[in-house]
Amino acid sequence: MSPRLPVRxxxxxxxxxxxxxxxxxxSHADDxxxxxxxxxxxxxxxxxxxxxxxxPAVEPALLTTDAAGLVARADxxxxxxxxxxxxxARGLLLSALGRxxxxxxxxxxxxxxxxxxxxxxxxxxxxxxxxxxxxxxAIPLLRPMRExxxxxxxxxxxxxxxxxxxxxxxxxxxTGADFDEALKxxxxxxxxxxxxTADIDGGDAAAKAAILASIAFHTRVTGADVYREGIxxxxxxxxxxxxxxxxxxxxxxxxxRDVDGLGREGVSVRVHPAMIPHSHPLAxxxxxxxxxxxxxxxxxxxxFYGRGAGGAPTASAVLGDLVVAARNRVSGARGPGESAYADxxxxxxxxxxTSYYVSLDVADKAGVLATVAQVxxxxxxxxxxxxxxxxxDDATLVLVTHTATNAALAATVEDLRGLDTVRAVASVLRxxxx
Numbered sequence: 001m002s003p004r005l006p007v008r009x010x011x012x013x014x015x016x017x018x019x020x021x022x023x024x025x026x027s028h029a030d031d032x033x034x035x036x037x038x039x040x041x042x043x044x045x046x047x048x049x050x051x052x053x054x055x056p057a058v059e060p061a062l063l064t065t066d067a068a069g070l071v072a073r074a075d076x077x078x079x080x081x082x083x084x085x086x087x088x089a090r091g092l093l094l095s096a097l098g099r100x101x102x103x104x105x106x107x108x109x110x111x112x113x114x115x116x117x118x119x120x121x122x123x124x125x126x127x128x129x130x131x132x133x134x135x136x137x138a139i140p141l142l143r144p145m146r147e148x149x150x151x152x153x154x155x156x157x158x159x160x161x162x163x164x165x166x167x168x169x170x171x172x173x174x175t176g177a178d179f180d181e182a183l184k185x186x187x188x189x190x191x192x193x194x195x196x197t198a199d200i201d202g203g204d205a206a207a208k209a210a211i212l213a214s215i216a217f218h219t220r221v222t223g224a225d226v227y228r229e230g231i232x233x234x235x236x237x238x239x240x241x242x243x244x245x246x247x248x249x250x251x252x253x254x255x256x257r258d259v260d261g262l263g264r265e266g267v268s269v270r271v272h273p274a275m276i277p278h279s280h281p282l283a284x285x286x287x288x289x290x291x292x293x294x295x296x297x298x299x300x301x302x303x304f305y306g307r308g309a310g311g312a313p314t315a316s317a318v319l320g321d322l323v324v325a326a327r328n329r330v331s332g333a334r335g336p337g338e339s340a341y342a343d344x345x346x347x348x349x350x351x352x353x354t355s356y357y358v359s360l361d362v363a364d365k366a367g368v369l370a371t372v373a374q375v376x377x378x379x380x381x382x383x384x385x386x387x388x389x390x391x392x393d394d395a396t397l398v399l400v401t402h403t404a405t406n407a408a409l410a411a412t413v414e415d416l417r418g419l420d421t422v423r424a425v426a427s428v429l430r431x432x433x434x
Contacts, residue, residue, distance in 0.1 A: 004038035013082035019055035020315035097121035106133035112207035112223035119338035130321035138313030139306040153297040163288035164199035165251040202228035213255035218342035227349040229272040247275040276433035350407035359427040364395035
């Protein structure tokens with residue numbers, strides 16, 4: 001048999017992940033060629049500063065500052081995008097896809113904001129669009145959802161998809177540290193960026209939740225559709241309260257299918273801290289690891305676990321996509337495109353349903369519990385358990401509800417704040433995974 005012509009690659013960005021992609025392309029060249037059916041040849045790397053110090057695996061002769069020119073080269077078969085952000089990434093990828101050049105990207109922000117435009121460009125030219133590395137790093141997750149579970153019905157996705165937040169909350173749980181102390185430790189160890197805002201405020205997890213929901217429910221979901229709360233307000237007292245209940249606090253990305261009172265299906269997508277019981281598989285996910293728990297109608301519960309960030313783990317996911325895209329180029333096949341046929345309505349956060357943990361600072365006198373219970377009942381929020389701690393001015397009432405809508409719980413909390421016997425609503429956390 002005559003040797004196959006190489007599949008030629010253009011790499012956009014050469015930071016930590018990009019350098020590891022280059023290294024793996026070199027060290028695994030023979031294996032990758034055997035798996036693809038043709039050699040993989042890197043023909044150019046677009047960077048901002050060619051003079052910057054880089055991994056020795058990166059050949060200086062391949063570097064260029066002309067990303068648009070590299071993408072437009074007639075001999076490029078696949079573009080690998082690792083620069084992140086919205087622009088210039090979007091323009092470069094649309095240029096590639098418009099010419100029928102396949103794309104592998106790790107750009108969660110772009111996919112969550114404008115993935116539909118990329119999908120449409122890929123469909124119009126017959127190119128592939130792969131993005132396994134955009135969610136949960138090295139964990140094989142998106143392709144199993146898109147392909148292995150294509151014949152099943154996914155009802156719920158519950159995930160820990162931000163390693164920084166999971167590390168901070170794990171340390172608070174293990175050591176009793178407050179949020180600021182745990183974040184400083186995460187920063188010192190390199191788990192948190194110098195500016196961790198996108199992680200801490202839930203923005204990173206919301207982008208990933210949008211991607212997961214879009215695939216799981218065959219419905220277009222953007223990052224703007226995702227309700228989010230961050231972890232900066234989680235207190236050591238809430239961590240301790242969770243421990244007393246046999247729970248841990250995690251930042252969860254939740255996407256679930258539901259049915260309203262008229263029998264109409266919809267989708268709820270949210271990111272927020274929540275208590276989950278120690279019996280749930282996600283409770284044992286510690287430090288900077290990620291995990292996603294999927295509930296499917298036929299397959300049942302499925303757990304995907306592993307490293308959610310880092311150069312080599314993310315590069316592993318990129319190489320997996322690259323091999324599939326290259327195989328398709330060699331064989332003349334094409335991977336799956338967008339599946340948005342269901343077009344389910346997106347529920348506002350007020351309609352989402354879960355249980356709640358509510359901690360109240362109250363006056364320790366007769367009738368307080370009855371008054372508090374009346375407020376819950378007025379909004380049709382059923383109390384599951386009640387615990388009182390302390391006496392006199394230090395009395396604390398801890399209640400856990402049965403499932404209720406977010407709107408009903410919010411109205412309940414508002415009325416509780418107006419009671420003379422309630423000095424403060426000290427904490428409100430959702431309880432998931434029961």
